[in-house]
Amino acid sequence: MVRFALRGGFVSLLAIIGTGCVAKSSGTIERADSQAAGDALGNGIEDSAAAFGPLNVGATADAQCVTLGGDIADTDADHIPANATLTFDCTSMALGLTGALTGTESVVDDQPAAAAWAFTASANFHASLTGSLGASIVRDWNGQIVATQASQAGPFALDRALDVVTVFTGANGGSTTVTEANDWTITYTPQLVFTPGGAIVTGTVSAAGTWDVTVGDKGANAALATPTPLTLTPSCATFVTAGTITGTYLGGGVTNTITVTWTACGQRTVTFAQAR
Numbered sequence: 001m002v003r004f005a006l007r008g009g010f011v012s013l014l015a016i017i018g019t020g021c022v023a024k025s026s027g028t029i030e031r032a033d034s035q036a037a038g039d040a041l042g043n044g045i046e047d048s049a050a051a052f053g054p055l056n057v058g059a060t061a062d063a064q065c066v067t068l069g070g071d072i073a074d075t076d077a078d079h080i081p082a083n084a085t086l087t088f089d090c091t092s093m094a095l096g097l098t099g100a101l102t103g104t105e106s107v108v109d110d111q112p113a114a115a116a117w118a119f120t121a122s123a124n125f126h127a128s129l130t131g132s133l134g135a136s137i138v139r140d141w142n143g144q145i146v147a148t149q150a151s152q153a154g155p156f157a158l159d160r161a162l163d164v165v166t167v168f169t170g171a172n173g174g175s176t177t178v179t180e181a182n183d184w185t186i187t188y189t190p191q192l193v194f195t196p197g198g199a200i201v202t203g204t205v206s207a208a209g210t211w212d213v214t215v216g217d218k219g220a221n222a223a224l225a226t227p228t229p230l231t232l233t234p235s236c237a238t239f240v241t242a243g244t245i246t247g248t249y250l251g252g253g254v255t256n257t258i259t260v261t262w263t264a265c266g267q268r269t270v271t272f273a274q275a276r
Helices: 005-016 031-050
Strands: 066-071 083-094 097-109 119-130 136-149 156-169 175-190 203-215 218-232 240-251 254-264 267-275
Touching: 031 156, 031 175, 031 203, 031 218, 031 240, 031 254, 031 267, 175 218, 203 240, 218 254
Parallel strands: none
Antiparallel strands: 066 083, 083 097, 097 119, 119 136, 136 156, 156 175, 175 203, 203 218, 218 240, 240 254, 254 267
16 A cells, blocks of 8 residues: 555655755754655655555556565455555666665455455555665655545545654755654545545545654644645646645744645645744
8 A cells, every 4th residue: 555655755855856954953843844844744645645546456567566465365356455464575766766665564454345445554664765866765664554434435534653754865965864653544535436445536635633743853743734635636656736734833932834735746845834
């Protein structure tokens, strides 16, 4: 379910090429650190949007690098294995970038006798994305993801309880480390008929919950919201093509907001605002 994870970092990597780390002091995440935090959040949202596809088959580009083990039975034909482990050993190239993904994901079908978006997954992954100028993104994440659906027609949800560490390195060698403790739900509302575990169709995505994030030694305990639902477009490599996610938190006597806005496929911006 994370087979597209490498693609979500392309924009972030291009943005940091040629930059270094910013000197930090302890305290609350403010403007200087908001770009790295927002990039990490954007990657996580794109990873999650990609995860609504089939679980027991690799995507076209990745089918040769994902191995299924355990009980791979799928008697209800929802593309969710009964109790299996997916082992990833993948590499890919795009836009002059080289990506790699290794690790495992254990998946249990919570309704093995019915076709439904209902499973529990435990993930442990290591991913990297490297540019020709030496800039890179390295991500490690582990934790649990639980899938549920409100009705046969949706919406479909993924509850994410994941710890994620992302290291952004610029072409000059300077680096920034972002650590996240995610406890949020991403919800997918298809605009066309969607079969749980089948191919993703056009729809909207929203996220809500808590996002505990640190950049260097600055931190924030943020609440996630989706002021403008995200547009999920299957033909886009990073899946999200429009919409806005915000992370809002208190610090320094003011309300701080990190906003990630998607304007097209592979194009997003991060902005920071304060209000008393």
